[in-house]
Amino acid sequence: MTGAGAAMRRVLESRERASLNGEQVAALAELAQRVRELNEAVVHTEVGADEVAAIRDEVAALTARLSAARREHPPLVGVGEDGTVRHLASPVGGVLNPIAPPVAIVVQPDGTARAEFTLNVLYEGPPGFVHGGVSAMILDQLLGVAASANGTPGMTATLDLRYRRPTPHGVPLVAEAKVDRTEGRKTFVDARIIGPDGRTTVEATAMFVMPLR
Numbered sequence: 525m526t527g528a529g530a531a532m533r534r535v536l537e538s539r540e541r542a543s544l545n546g547e548q549v550a551a552l553a554e555l556a557q558r559v560r561e562l563n564e565a566v567v568h569t570e571v572g573a574d575e576v577a578a579i580r581d582e583v584a585a586l587t588a589r590l591s592a593a594r595r596e597h598p599p600l601v602g603v604g605e606d607g608t609v610r611h612l613a614s615p616v617g618g619v620l621n622p623i624a625p626p627v628a629i630v631v632q633p634d635g636t637a638r639a640e641f642t643l644n645v646l647y648e649g650p651p652g653f654v655h656g657g658v659s660a661m662i663l664d665q666l667l668g669v670a671a672s673a674n675g676t677p678g679m680t681a682t683l684d685l686r687y688r689r690p691t692p693h694g695v696p697l698v699a700e701a702k703v704d705r706t707e708g709r710k711t712f713v714d715a716r717i718i719g720p721d722g723r724t725t726v727e728a729t730a731m732f733v734m735p736l737r
């Protein structure tokens with residue numbers, strides 16, 4: 525394992541997180557997807573007050589059933605040789621996290637972290653457009669994955685954003701991040717979100733610092 529991988533493993537092990545097998549992940553990911561659909565239905569519903577109250581009680585009963593056996597912390601799966609980690613409950617693309625936008629990040633051979641995704645109304649800020657904090661969160665994750673894939677993972681120390689034009693929701697978006705350079709424990713990464721017309725909506729630069737312990 526590389527120094528970077530070992531360092532991130534120490535960080536994660538100190539959090540006492542469990543790992544799940546593929547079958548467990550698949551089952552919970554399907555549940556999380558159903559809850560995502562529920563979340564969207566809550567925002568859009570027009571059913572009457574009596575029906576809302578009945579559904580509220582059913583949801584509370586389901587929450588009680590799930591809570592019958594609880595982990596103290598959400599689980600993680602694995603730390604790669606390069607220090608990359610699959611955080612199942614991540615608020616960005618975490619398959620077990622029902623509030624996570626569906627952002628599946630792929631690292632390309634040249635080290636670019638890339639994601640294609642469509643955000644629904646749950647992530648709306650200005651009407652018709654994505655909330656700026658959501659864009660920042662997605663970019664932070666993408667930037668972090670690019671830093672990890674470079675073998676230089678770390679904590680976000682700085683995150684600078686330039687919102688060039690509104691990011692629409694309900695249409696396909698692309699986000700990309702690539703390492704610019706490293707200086708000792710610091711890794712500098714650039715990223716952007718691109719709209720369906722091919723124009724950049726948000727640009728970001730970040731500095732990640734590898735924790736010493």
Ligand SMILES: CCCCCCCCCCCC(=O)SCCNC(=O)CCNC(=O)[C@H](O)C(C)(C)COP(=O)(O)OP(=O)(O)OC[C@H]1O[C@@H](n2cnc3c(N)ncnc32)[C@H](O)[C@@H]1OP(=O)(O)O
Binds near residue numbers: 668681708
């Ligand atoms: C986790 C799974 C991931 C797995 C990857 C998956 C992707 C995850 C993406 C999400 C990432 C996050 O959200 S992370 C969460 C948000 N970020 C945080 O909470 C970070 C909180 N801050 C920290 O933990 C700490 O401040 C660190 C680790 C950033 C730095 O602490 P440190 O290690 O003690 O650093 P220190 O020795 O003081 O400084 C080292 C060098 O960096 C510079 N430096 C340090 N901090 C800053 C700063 N904010 N702004 C400018 N410069 C700074 C110093 O000047 C120094 O430069 P010189 O004198 O050497 O020149």
